[in-house]
Amino acid sequence: MIENKVILKAKNISKQYRLGVVGTGTISHDLNRWWSKLRGKEDPYLKVGESNDRSVKGESQYVWALQDINFEVKKGDVLGIIGKNGAGKSTLLKILSKVTGPTTGEIKTKGRIASLLEVGTGFHPEMTGRENIYLNGAILGMTKKEIASKINEIIEFSGCKRYIDTPVKRYSSGMTVRLAFAVAAHLEPEILVIDEVLAVGDAEFQKKAIGKMQSISQSDGRTVLFVSHNMAAVKSLCSNAIVLEHGKVVYRGSSENAVDYYLNESAFSNENSGVVSFENKEQQTQITRVETLKSDNSGASNFLMGEPIKIKISVINKTKLNRVKASIIITSANGIKIFALRSNEMTNEMFSANDDFTFIVSINSLKLMPNNYFLTIALAASDNTIEILEQCISFAVVENDVYKTGRIPKGKLITYSNATWELN
Numbered sequence: 001m002i003e004n005k006v007i008l009k010a011k012n013i014s015k016q017y018r019l020g021v022v023g024t025g026t027i028s029h030d031l032n033r034w035w036s037k038l039r040g041k042e043d044p045y046l047k048v049g050e051s052n053d054r055s056v057k058g059e060s061q062y063v064w065a066l067q068d069i070n071f072e073v074k075k076g077d078v079l080g081i082i083g084k085n086g087a088g089k090s091t092l093l094k095i096l097s098k099v100t101g102p103t104t105g106e107i108k109t110k111g112r113i114a115s116l117l118e119v120g121t122g123f124h125p126e127m128t129g130r131e132n133i134y135l136n137g138a139i140l141g142m143t144k145k146e147i148a149s150k151i152n153e154i155i156e157f158s159g160c161k162r163y164i165d166t167p168v169k170r171y172s173s174g175m176t177v178r179l180a181f182a183v184a185a186h187l188e189p190e191i192l193v194i195d196e197v198l199a200v201g202d203a204e205f206q207k208k209a210i211g212k213m214q215s216i217s218q219s220d221g222r223t224v225l226f227v228s229h230n231m232a233a234v235k236s237l238c239s240n241a242i243v244l245e246h247g248k249v250v251y252r253g254s255s256e257n258a259v260d261y262y263l264n265e266s267a268f269s270n271e272n273s274g275v276v277s278f279e280n281k282e283q284q285t286q287i288t289r290v291e292t293l294k295s296d297n298s299g300a301s302n303f304l305m306g307e308p309i310k311i312k313i314s315v316i317n318k319t320k321l322n323r324v325k326a327s328i329i330i331t332s333a334n335g336i337k338i339f340a341l342r343s344n345e346m347t348n349e350m351f352s353a354n355d356d357f358t359f360i361v362s363i364n365s366l367k368l369m370p371n372n373y374f375l376t377i378a379l380a381a382s383d384n385t386i387e388i389l390e391q392c393i394s395f396a397v398v399e400n401d402v403y404k405t406g407r408i409p410k411g412k413l414i415t416y417s418n419a420t421w422e423l424n
Contacts, residue, residue, distance in 0.1 A: 007074060007075045009072040010070060010071050010092075010096070010105070012069075013066055013104070015091055015102055016103040065091045066088045066095070075223055077217070078224040078238045079240055080228070080240070082258065082262050083244035083262070084245070085390060090117065093195055096225065111191060113191045113192075114184040115184070116177075116184050116193065116194045117193070122180075125167065125169035128167055128168070133147065133151055133179070137187050154183055160175050163175065174205070190222055191222070191225065192213070192222060192225070196227055210233060213237060230335035231259045231263065232335065240253065240255060241258035263372065274292040275290075275291050277289045284317065285317045285321065285386050286386075287315055289314040290312070291310075291312040294309075295307075301394070302395070304399075308366070310361065310363075313326060313361075315359070317355055324381045325342065325343045325344040325379075325380050326377070326379050327342040327377075327378045330374070333371055333372045368397045369409065369416060370398055371396070372397075373395055373397065375392060376390050
């Protein structure tokens with residue numbers, strides 16, 4: 001029985017997947033499981049498997065996406081779930097939302113759960129926005145009368161009023177997530193589960209959505225589970241947070257302390273030494289390696305303030321590509337996008353390729369304050385996206401006397417600049 005005021009409880013949650021092209025199992029494995037169950041013994045495949053470290057090639061076909069997750073959430077809490085890509089955040093939310101079941105363990109909840117796990121989940125593309133509001137409301141267990149009483153408020157909040165009677169297949173991804181969030185937030189679920197989908201919306205809508213989440217948790221006493229790479233949003237919105245790493249909870253506490261732990265201990269160990277390689281996906285075109293280099297072309301993951309940096313992107317290619325372009329987005333530890341370097345904006349040359357190629361981007365002076373940073377790499381050709389590697393490599397900027405005054409610039413800032421001072 002769930003304790004008083006505890007609205008959600010996860011007990012010993014684990015999720016195992018089988019890698020490869022066969023699927024989640026084979027006939028021989030199913031027979032082994034059935035024979036063990038018949039004899040009253042434990043599933044033999046629960047004893048095998050490796051932790052979910054996507055950067056290391058394993059020996060087992062089985063991998064634990066989650067292992068022994070335990071936590072509870074009280075009514076009105078906003079719980080942040082943070083961790084690197086592949087840490088198990090989305091898997092956990094899918095289990096909590098009952099999209100998939102755990103391999104072991106159980107979830108106990110009180111009340112309805114509304115989930116925003118992927119853009120447009122539960123929307124029918126041929127139906128209009130208005131019709132999808134009624135469909136989603138019904139899926140969440142609302143009566144037609146309850147939905148009708150809220151529909152004007154939902155449409156107004158979504159900002160899609162002009163297109164509300166247009167089929168959803170003609171919506172942009174941003175419009176779709178606006179409508180999906182508006183439905184989930186206004187149909188009064190006791191627990192609202194939100195994955196990174198808010199990142200699709202523009203800045204105005206993100207601010208509006210975060211304000212709504214604060215309102216429903218503080219005023220209405222509803223519970224929110226929130227996954228995001230935006231550490232500033234986690235700090236401002238969440239009361240508590242857990243940090244996942246390789247499918248395990250490595251820290252739990254206040255959102256402030258959890259974010260600090262993630263930034264200092266978990267996400268930015270800089271063990272990459274300036275090089276990250278990616279497994280062959282058997283695609284015609286694929287980024288295979290990203291490197292951060294010093295001016296002498298040596299690999300490095302730590303740079304002085306104001307020091308030059310080179311970013312090298314290696315690509316294998318087996319086809320004819322025209323109008324090739326690449327972009328690099330530098331993101332702060334808090335998930336704030338600082339600036340972008342785009343080949344099509346910085347050069348008039350249109351690249352073509354018939355075989356493997358390499359992009360080398362040189363920054364003459366890295367005007368960033370001491371902290372840890374991520375690089376997101378994107379590759380496209382003929383206006384078609386080939387690959388996007390989100391926050392695929394990190395590097396650190398360390399203190400340096402950039403002004404040659406014997407003093408180090410101070411403050412919790414992101415960038416700095418040069419200027420002259422005059423007194424008249």
